[in-house]
Amino acid sequence: MPAPVERKALSEELNQLRENMETIATLSVQAIERAVAGLDSPDTGVVGDVGALDREVYGLKERIVRNCVETIALHAPVAKDLRTITVALEVTTDLDRIGRYAKDIAESAHELHREGDGRESLPKLREMGNLTVGMIRTAVNAYLAGDATSVSHIHSDDDAVDQFHDDLFQAIIDGMARRTITPRTGAECILINRYLERLSDHAVNIGEWVVYLVSGERPMRLPRRQTGMPGTPAPPG
């Protein structure tokens, strides 16, 4: 093999991208950790903190997208270089959604704590939140390490979160029917329940992009889960 060429300009762009990805990943993981921790007890600081993190994530996302487009335009990357950039764009979108859901959860939790009822749902939501946060951490670490081995469980974790979601949804409806929780509380709980379920989908996405980054194999997207409410018939097919 002849002497290696560094491609200094492209390498510099890719190093910068790597730094930005580390930062945006850290910020959005912090956002969701803080938001889920806020389910435990009233803490007026959470909404502001998570909102600030979400704004940072969004700003960084805009910068990453712009830089990636420039790198494609200037360097016409191929093979692993190309996958590094397309995967960064995809993962950035997922991380941005994670930041946004973190903010939504913080706000809903704040409302819940103000209402003061419906405490029975909180431990379950918290448990589900821990699972979701764990999935996100696993996927993000796998991405930053460029190692797909640790994401092999992510689909079964996602199934567990989906089960949580369906059970909890039913429990909240029942609580509302029995009037042990107010409609307002019930609505917030249903929202958090749904945000967590969606968050775990984003963790799965990131995990699948890591597989593609490492192997070049495009994710075999399963058909979207039938997310019809429990009790409604699944669409045909």
Added chain:
Amino acid sequence: MSGDKVVVEHLNAWYGKTHAVQDISLSFPDKQATAIIGPSGCGKSTFIRCLNRIHETQPKARAEGKVLLDGDDVYQADPTEIRRKIGMVFQRPNVFPTMSIYGNVAAGLKLHGGYSRDEIDTLVIESLKKSALWDEVKEKLDQSALQLSGGQQQRLCIARALAVQPEVLLMDEPASALDPISTARIEDLIFDLKNQVPVIIVTHNMQQAARVADRTAFLYLGKLVEIAPTRDLFERPAEKLTESYITGRFG
């Protein structure tokens, strides 16, 4: 019958002791453009020159192995006939300086003989149209070919190659001496031509391979490292060596 227009089996080629092409087996389907890429000196030109038996015309050059055109062994056939069936376009447009534009395109037909004046007229016009040069030269067919720009000269050479109605078209870095607009014209031409004849194009411009070719073969030190659909080769090459080369990580 594989359906492949050209099949190459265990091809080896030498210049004296230099073993320039080493045991390459490859096939070229109809209606496709195949790019051959690889660092300078890896045997790309030698490889395609073996396909139409131009290689053996050089001093001390020889080849072994099989090249089949529609199943028939090229090395058992008349070399002149093979060079008509498998046309070639070179890096530098080799226009004949003393000939007119018309004369340049007709030259191949006259060389091979057996065409009437009317047939020659028709084929010259058709070829100039196919090579997307007709509109630019139709008013000055009798003028010197030297007044044409580099890009026009290259399209003139393509017209000359097409005039003898080849069954395969080989191109050796056909755009490497051209400006970007002329290059884009040649690439558009390849896009149209491949529907008529399989096109095999040697290029050291990877983006060009990516733009024009359905499949891309990577050669290194006289050997075939990998051939794949172009889309796959540039997104996820199977071989580490291909990866280093196409990402520009070795010289």
